[in-house]
Structure formats: C-alpha cells, structure tokens
Amino acid sequence: MSSRYFGQPVKRREDPRLLTGGALFVDDVHLPGMLHVAFLRSDFAHGRLNGVDVEAALQHPGVVAVYTADDLGDYWRPGPLLVPPPPIEGIVFHERTQVPLARHKVRHVGEPIAVVVAESRYVAEDAVAEICADIDPLPVVADMDAALEAGAPLIHEDLESNLAAHVVQHKGDYETARRQATRVVSGRFTYDHGIAAAMENRGVVADWDGREQNLRIWDTTQAPIPIRNGLAAMLGLSESQVQVIAPFIGGGFGPKIMMFYPEEVLLPWISMRLNRPVKWIEDRQENFFATTHERGQTHEAEMAVDAAGRILGIKDVFLHDGGAYDPYGLTVPINSQCTLLGCYRVPSYYSEFKAIFTNKTLVTPYRGAGRQHGVFVMERLLDLAAAEMDIDRVEIRRLNLLAKEDFPHDHQIIYQDFAPLVYDSGDYLPAVDKAAEMIDWQRFIAEEQPRLRAQGKAVGIGLVTYVEGTGIGPYEGARVTVEASGKVNIATGVGTQGQGHFTSFAQVVAEQLGVDIADVRVTTGDTREFQWGCGTFASRGAVVAGNACHAAALVVRKKILALASELLEAAEEDLELVDGKVAVRGVPKTAMTLGELAVKANPMRGAVVPGTEPGLEATTYFGPASGTTASGVHAMILEVDTETFDVEILRYVVVHDCGKVINPMILDGQIHGGVAQGIGNAFYEQLIFDDEGQLLNASFMDYLLPTSTDVPTIEGAHMVTPSPLNPLGLKGAGEAGAIPVGALFAQAVEDALSGLGVKIHEIPLSPHRLFDLVHGGGSQHGGGSQHGGGSQRGGGGR
Amino acid sequence: MKPAPFVYFAPQTVDEVMDLLRQYGDDAKVLAGGQSFIPTMSFRLAQPEVVIDLNGVEGLAGLREVDNGLHIGTMCRQRTVERSPLVARRAPLLAETMPSIAHPQIRNRGTFGGSLAHADPASELPAVVSVLNGRFRIRRQRGEDWVAADDFFISLFETAVGPEDLLLEVEIPDLAPGSGWAFQEFSRRQGDFALVGVAVVLELEGHVCRQARLALLSVGEGPVRAHLGEAALEGQPMGASLLQRVAEIVAHQDIDPPADIHASKDYRRHLAEVLTRRTLSQAVARAAAD
Numbered sequence A: 001m002s003s004r005y006f007g008q009p010v011k012r013r014e015d016p017r018l019l020t021g022g023a024l025f026v027d028d029v030h031l032p033g034m035l036h037v038a039f040l041r042s043d044f045a046h047g048r049l050n051g052v053d054v055e056a057a058l059q060h061p062g063v064v065a066v067y068t069a070d071d072l073g074d075y076w077r078p079g080p081l082l083v084p085p086p087p088i089e090g091i092v093f094h095e096r097t098q099v100p101l102a103r104h105k106v107r108h109v110g111e112p113i114a115v116v117v118a119e120s121r122y123v124a125e126d127a128v129a130e131i132c133a134d135i136d137p138l139p140v141v142a143d144m145d146a147a148l149e150a151g152a153p154l155i156h157e158d159l160e161s162n163l164a165a166h167v168v169q170h171k172g173d174y175e176t177a178r179r180q181a182t183r184v185v186s187g188r189f190t191y192d193h194g195i196a197a198a199m200e201n202r203g204v205v206a207d208w209d210g211r212e213q214n215l216r217i218w219d220t221t222q223a224p225i226p227i228r229n230g231l232a233a234m235l236g237l238s239e240s241q242v243q244v245i246a247p248f249i250g251g252g253f254g255p256k257i258m259m260f261y262p263e264e265v266l267l268p269w270i271s272m273r274l275n276r277p278v279k280w281i282e283d284r285q286e287n288f289f290a291t292t293h294e295r296g297q298t299h300e301a302e303m304a305v306d307a308a309g310r311i312l313g314i315k316d317v318f319l320h321d322g323g324a325y326d327p328y329g330l331t332v333p334i335n336s337q338c339t340l341l342g343c344y345r346v347p348s349y350y351s352e353f354k355a356i357f358t359n360k361t362l363v364t365p366y367r368g369a370g371r372q373h374g375v376f377v378m379e380r381l382l383d384l385a386a387a388e389m390d391i392d393r394v395e396i397r398r399l400n401l402l403a404k405e406d407f408p409h410d411h412q413i414i415y416q417d418f419a420p421l422v423y424d425s426g427d428y429l430p431a432v433d434k435a436a437e438m439i440d441w442q443r444f445i446a447e448e449q450p451r452l453r454a455q456g457k458a459v460g461i462g463l464v465t466y467v468e469g470t471g472i473g474p475y476e477g478a479r480v481t482v483e484a485s486g487k488v489n490i491a492t493g494v495g496t497q498g499q500g501h502f503t504s505f506a507q508v509v510a511e512q513l514g515v516d517i518a519d520v521r522v523t524t525g526d527t528r529e530f531q532w533g534c535g536t537f538a539s540r541g542a543v544v545a546g547n548a549c550h551a552a553a554l555v556v557r558k559k560i561l562a563l564a565s566e567l568l569e570a571a572e573e574d575l576e577l578v579d580g581k582v583a584v585r586g587v588p589k590t591a592m593t594l595g596e597l598a599v600k601a602n603p604m605r606g607a608v609v610p611g612t613e614p615g616l617e618a619t620t621y622f623g624p625a626s627g628t629t630a631s632g633v634h635a636m637i638l639e640v641d642t643e644t645f646d647v648e649i650l651r652y653v654v655v656h657d658c659g660k661v662i663n664p665m666i667l668d669g670q671i672h673g674g675v676a677q678g679i680g681n682a683f684y685e686q687l688i689f690d691d692e693g694q695l696l697n698a699s700f701m702d703y704l705l706p707t708s709t710d711v712p713t714i715e716g717a718h719m720v721t722p723s724p725l726n727p728l729g730l731k732g733a734g735e736a737g738a739i740p741v742g743a744l745f746a747q748a749v750e751d752a753l754s755g756l757g758v759k760i761h762e763i764p765l766s767p768h769r770l771f772d773l774v775h776g777g778g779s780q781h782g783g784g785s786q787h788g789g790g791s792q793r794g795g796g797g798r
Numbered sequence B: 001m002k003p004a005p006f007v008y009f010a011p012q013t014v015d016e017v018m019d020l021l022r023q024y025g026d027d028a029k030v031l032a033g034g035q036s037f038i039p040t041m042s043f044r045l046a047q048p049e050v051v052i053d054l055n056g057v058e059g060l061a062g063l064r065e066v067d068n069g070l071h072i073g074t075m076c077r078q079r080t081v082e083r084s085p086l087v088a089r090r091a092p093l094l095a096e097t098m099p100s101i102a103h104p105q106i107r108n109r110g111t112f113g114g115s116l117a118h119a120d121p122a123s124e125l126p127a128v129v130s131v132l133n134g135r136f137r138i139r140r141q142r143g144e145d146w147v148a149a150d151d152f153f154i155s156l157f158e159t160a161v162g163p164e165d166l167l168l169e170v171e172i173p174d175l176a177p178g179s180g181w182a183f184q185e186f187s188r189r190q191g192d193f194a195l196v197g198v199a200v201v202l203e204l205e206g207h208v209c210r211q212a213r214l215a216l217l218s219v220g221e222g223p224v225r226a227h228l229g230e231a232a233l234e235g236q237p238m239g240a241s242l243l244q245r246v247a248e249i250v251a252h253q254d255i256d257p258p259a260d261i262h263a264s265k266d267y268r269r270h271l272a273e274v275l276t277r278r279t280l281s282q283a284v285a286r287a288a289a290d
C-alpha cells in the first residue's frame, strides 16, 4: 500500500483551535459554585515549623476553609516513590518524598504550609497574607559540597547525612586503561539549575459530585492514568469513581509528570470535604518555587586516550543536586551516567555519583532529563583531547564513533528503565559527515575563520553528537473504533502537551484504514476514554502509544477485511481499503463504506457468535522490550562581540536520526523547540540562589528565556535508521533538540575566543560570565535585580 | 499574584485628579499605562489603598510643537512618540531611543510621562530626557512648576513629583545646530531593561566640542550625568584617543555602578566604557554630517 499519511508533513490538526483560543485548558474549566485555592508557602529554605495560626485568615470575609497539615489526619502522608532505584549492585538510596503540607519542618522555599479556600483567588491570596506561620530558620544547605561535610545541617534528620543516593557503575578496567593511555585529559564540569518554564503553569480543578459519588479532576498532568489510580487509592474511592482529564496542556517538558504534587493531592480532598468544585491555578511566581527544577550537577571527569586519539576509558565522579525530596528516584543522574557514553566506543568506564539533598525545590526530569550533563562532559573531554593532541574536533569524533556493525551495542551498564543500556540501532558516521558538510566545517576552518578573524571578528564553530534513549516501556494502549458514520475514533491514555498527537496518531491509523484523516478523531488523556497506560515522558509518545495505535488499527483492518470478505464473497487478498470504503480491487461497484460495515458489525438481530465481538473496534497494547536509541549531530557557527561578550548564532545545523518519521513537520517542530530550549539553557536561563537558598530571579524579568530574536533559523536534515524494536521503526524525538546545545555552545564559544585562552567547563554561560572568564573576575552577585518593575526583590516565596 | 484590594477612581479632569490626590495623599497612586505599576501591585510590592486612573482624564495625551521644541503630554503612549514624524524631525534622539524600551505591546500601553515619573534607574527615557535638557511641568496642590531634568530625578524611584502632585507634560527643546547625538545600550535580549545604556548630545563647532551632555542608565540610583566626562570633552578637538580617554573617565570616575545578578560592578564599568566610546564616535560622526 502506498503511504497516504504515514511520513507526510500533514499540518497539525489541533492548531486552529489552539491558535484561536478555542481549546480547553484547565483554567478554562468554570463550574457553578467553584471555589478558589491559594497556598501559604515557606519563605525560608530550611526551618522548624512550630505552628501555624490560621484564625485571622478564617475570619476573612469570603474565606470558606483553611487547612494545615494537622487538618489532614490520615490523608497526610509522604507521596509515593515514583521510580524505585534500579537494580545496580551496591546502590544506596534513601527515599524521602514530598508531603502535602509541611509539618514540623520546611525544607525549601515555596514548600506549601497551609491552604486557603475562598470565593475568589483574590480573596484567597488576601487571606494567605493573614496566616501566621511560626518558623525558626535553620542553617541552610544550598551547596552540594557543603551538604556532605561533617556537621552539615541535616535536611532529613532521621538520616545520617544529606546523601540521598550513591551509585557506582563500571565496565572494563579504567585504571588499566589509564596506565596504557598516551594522554589523560580531565576537568571539573558544572551544569547549573534551570526550569522548564512551560507556557502554561500547573493547575488542578477537582469536582466531587456527592449525588453521583463521582470525582472529576482536570489536571495539567502528563500522566492522567497513574494520577487517577493513585488518587483513588489515597481517597478510598474505586478507580471507576475517579475521572482524571488532562485536556490541552501548554507544555509539559517533564515537571508535569512529577506525580502527586501537594496541590494535586489536596484539591480533590478539599472538594470532597466541602462537596464543591475547587480550582487552583499556579501563578508564574509559584511556578518558580513549587514546580520541580532540573540540572545542577558537578562532574570531575577524565578521559584516557591512545596515541591516535582513541578513547581507552573514562572516569567520571559527580554530585547531583536533587533538592529537598527525591520522589522521582534516580532517573536524572542515571540518565547522565548512561548518556555520557554517547555515540562512542568506550572500552572502560567508571562512573560514580552521589545524589544530594539540598534546601532547594525538588529536581525531577526536564526535557533531556540529565542527558545534557552527560553529553556535556563527554563532548568537552573530547574537545580537550582534540586540543591537546592537535586533532581536528570532527576527526576525533569520527575516530571514536560506534560503527554500523557494532549494533546492537551493549554498553554493559544499567539504564533508567532498569534494562541494560543496549543501543538497538544507529549509523553515526554518515550523520557526522552530513552535519560537517552542511556547516561546511573544513572550508570554514581553512578559509572563512581566518578571513573573519583578520577583520577582528571572533567567530567560532562547533560540532557535537549525542544519543537519546527514548521510547521506554512499560506499555501504552489504544482503542480504535469505526463508528456507524464511518468516522474513526482513537482513544489513548497518554496526555498531550503540544506534541501533535492529534495529528500523528491519526496519521498512523488513517494509513491502515484508508480513511481521510479529517474523519479520524483522537482523544488523549481522559481516563474515562482509556484507562490503561502510563503517560507522556521520555520521548515515548510516538514510539509506544503510536505503535499501540498502529497495532489497534491493524486489528480493526483485519476485522474490516474479514467482514467485507464475507459480505462481498471475495477473498481478503482481493479487497482494498481506500477513501473510507472497502471494495474488490478493480470492481468499484462492490464498494461499501466503512460506516455501512460498522453497522453490519453491530447487528440488532441475530447473535454475536461466541468468541467474536460486536463492532469494528480493537483495543491493543504495545510494550517495547527496551528503549530505542535516537541520535543526532548539532553544529553551529557563532560570533562573540569581544567587547560586550554578547553571542550571536550565525548558523545552526541539526542532523537527526529518530528512525522512521510519522510526520516530518511535527518532527521539525519538536527539534526546533528543543534547540530553542537548549539555547535558553546554554546562554540565558539560570536559577540563581543565594547562600540562604533564596531564589534571586523568580520572574521572567530576571529569569531570561530566549525569545524569537535569540533563536536562529535551524537547518535540518533527517537520517533514517529504523528501530528494530517496534513495528513502525520509530524512535523518540521529544527531547533530542535540547540535549547537546550546552556542549555545542561551549565548544563554539571556546573556539571563537581561542585567542584569549578561555576554557569553558560550565553551563549556562552569559555575557557577564564570559567577561569574567576572559578578565579573570569572580562572580560578585548583588541581591535581586536592579530595576523595579515587576521584579521580586530579595527573592523568597510569599 | 493578585493585587491587594484597592479603591478605584476614574476621574475625567485634572482638577478631579488633584482633589483625589489631596484627599488620599500617600495612600493613593495614579495609574498611567500600568506597565510598571500593575506588576508591582500583582507582586504586592505596592499595595495602594486608592488607585486613580489617568486614562480617562482629558488633555494629558497631547504631542505638539512649540516654538523651541516639543511638548509631550504625560499620557502620550510610548508607541505614539516612537512613531511620530514630529518627534523624528525635532527630537531624533528620542525617536531613536523609543524602540529600546520594552516591547511594542508594552509601548502601546506604557506612557511617556509614566516612565519618567516612575524613574526606574534602568529605564531609557530619564537618561535621554536629561541629555536633551528636558523640562517637566508639574501640577502641585498649589499651582504649577516647571522643573529642569537635573532637578527632576532625585533618587531611586523618586522625582520632583510629590505624592500629591501630577506630572502634566514634558518639554523637549530643539537641539542646537551642529549637534550630534546617540543612544546605545546593552541588554540581554531585545526589549529587556539594559545592563548599561548611554545617551549623549554633543554640540560641536568645527572639530571642537562646545558642550557635551552625557548620561548613563542602569549604573546608579537614577539617570547618571557624567560630568567629568563632559568636562573632558568640552573645549577639545574630537579624536579617537580623546573619546577613548573620556570613556575611561566616565567608566572609572563618573559612575559607581551596582552589582546584581545580571552584571557585576566590573562588567558594568566595562560596558559603560565600551558604550560611551561607541556613542561618542557615533555622535561626532552625526555632528560632522549635519
């Protein structure tokens, strides 16, 4: 069958609604009698909570209720551990998960202490200001090294130290490799905190209907089904009494899969208690403190290479800042540990990390989910080796790439999905060559750069590679139904946050059923529509749910053909499915519409024979044995103004391989968005904390996101190495764009400033930081930001 | 991020505004474009009991030519000033500066007088109006005042407009013939408040500087006039080495910039030097071309 939809750049069908304000977001849910919620959050990063006086707030006109931890009774309990530690020998892991409302202690700025329910959000905020929380500040643990020193204040006092986890993974014998090496390069590399800064903040509406005995929850979650299951259990309800709807969501990026946020746990409880609908919409300021952060690692790493520049081994020891609690387990640091190996052959590897509790907002995966750090360390080590051995930067990468014959490649360590880190497929050399050719690497270095430098322009070029473990299990499912109208309905459990699922899943199904894509309706993220599945994360939507849609479509296709074969008295092989009809090939007058068939499949008389089912419908699941490995190469040319230290990106090239592509336009969008986020991460965004754990830049005036004028045109090319692990040959693409940008930025900036001998071992950068690196200044942060309008002086929550 | 409760008035005349200001004094604040005021209320940094909305008040938004220059009403939107052919002709430095203020959406609401009355040390207009020798017409509870720019900006967010006063309009006098001018700033992204900005007007006679006015933003408590730099220019023939020397004087003697999360003291000094040199050369070139 020729492909009508699969692989085509079909325009995103959801966009007209999204772009004209016609889509439903959580904040669009207005229910009669709805109450509004605001939280009192800790102003202190660490403190003893002696008591909370809510009397004045309760008296405030328009306030319906105020709750503290003590009011929650048995409902107060630490959240679940979402991802247990993987089965790695000798692993140490201390589980300390977040609580709905602080009791006895506060552990980060913004931790919720009390919740006010009122007639409006305005009134709720007024009343929050009247709550008095009696807190004795405790010494703050803001710095990772200090956190582990003897006598450091303890964040969780029942633990011996602030160590959250200790993990060692290794293969081969690094010490031997080191002895045999011609050269060993090393460095200390840091990657600082940032936030996902989704356009839409989090929000929850909960509506307990006492008559129906039903709880409906609209939630900006990336994982509606696990949320439903968890809340039902916590609230003592049957799963069928709880409906969680994740409608359109303005960006997820990971933090919205952190499940059982305090607000998510409290709103349903409040609604049941008051028997009224309640709404909480996180505001931008809260988002900086109450939604999880990412990044925050320091690596001491070294690489042993032979005389030709081949990697003999790598040793990496790092600290991972996990924030105050660790409900998401070790996903982020394990990703860093595994992704460091990248596209390369690394015969020996010793990697050890300590995850640390600090008095900061919790760290959970955010687009890239720790992979950035690993890629940064690996690529910087290669650059160091290239520089010391006078090897071209592209050449040293080509030398060390895994070859086509090396796949599947077993790195002999354990990945975040608990399976051994095995790359299913890949073909890296052509991608590197393609990117080098697109950016015109050799000519730029030989001709262009010397010419521009002679004009006084500090231009630099960079090229880096990365892999991305994507499409992990356990499974997703989909139900495909042909309705009597001939229209096709797809339901799947994953939530959607802008990835284009309404288009790409429809393409997959339309392809098999031969229907017009306009006749395919997609529902995602509503537990009443589909109740088995996990969620949208780890670049898995297309791979796992997409293949489930495909599998369900195949079963429905089979049902269509079987029924039509019976009705048309023709062999299935002689039938074709085109334009919403099934017909004997070459005999158009035999055509029956799928709608007619659907009616026949749902007879009003006679019987449905045992072993068969009514309707043209199928529910199917797909669970990959392990993740697929996508990969790519980014290259850029930039110019640094050596007076102001501003950086202008002149060209940006992405060569990307995520196997077969459902929709290249959507894929490009994913890559572009990722690169934009990566650029933000590399040069604009940084959460700046003072020694007291106060965030100094909790607004978009001071936390700088890249805007359209800061993101260049991205020149892209796709390579296709289909994954053998799923029928459609897909690999994930959601996070790819964001992963290597820091490493690339560092390399290209270092190249541009090569005359000045600057070494870049950190991300993010900024003009200010480049100035310091060149002029040897330290950092001398003052407090807050200088100007007035809208900026929050002195940091702190409310 | 919702403002605390306040009482809202929407007067229609300046007299009504003045009555309200007298009645409520310190408890009241006037609302112009709201682009600085509303965010501070949302953060609850400002919690005025009374908000007096100027948007419906007659006669505050004019932009007209007078004999010696322009009169710009306090409620004239920043975008109107930016797009005005009159401004482009008679106050080109102002026209050149306007696009550096925030983003078009904000300039559509933000007012000329609001920015000046707010006196954020990081904003462009106070520095530019200072080097243009602007004058401010202030309505007081008793009568009116014309105040020169040097006396207008007092300190951080503080001007000659008292709590019971209202800024009415700003006079921007014409430049003397043979003047060169320039404005440059460095900000992280288009539309951000600048880390440092420099505005300059030079009056040249041949190659010699008769008068220089130089002001910087984001380096102090308000617009900072670089008097030592100005003195070093006046009476001197213009040349690259002089401009560099003046830039150093400005950066190291005229200003004592603050450090914050976006820029250290040293980096601000460095930027001030670079931008001073760049604006001076541009102004000299323009004066020569005039």
Ligand SMILES: Cc1cc2nc3c(=O)[nH]c(=O)nc-3n(C[C@H](O)[C@H](O)[C@H](O)COP(=O)(O)OP(=O)(O)OC[C@H]3O[C@@H](n4cnc5c(N)ncnc54)[C@H](O)[C@@H]3O)c2cc1C
Binding pocket: A789, A790, B029, B030, B031, B032, B033, B034, B035, B036, B037, B038, B039, B074, B100, B101, B102, B103, B106, B109, B110, B111, B112, B113, B114, B115, B116, B117, B118, B120, B122, B123, B124, B125, B161, B165, B166, B167, B168, B191, B192, B193, B194
């Ligand atoms: C994202 C963003 C970026 C920005 N970037 C910049 C920038 O780069 N440069 C810059 O200069 N500004 C910037 N601003 C601020 C913007 O220019 C404001 O519009 C301006 O500072 C205030 O003008 P307004 O009319 O909005 O005044 P308002 O916000 O309404 O008022 C500001 C203050 O002035 C007082 N006031 C206003 N009018 C009068 C009057 N006639 N008499 C007495 N008091 C008065 C008010 O009471 C209030 O205290 C930015 C704002 C935002 C939101």
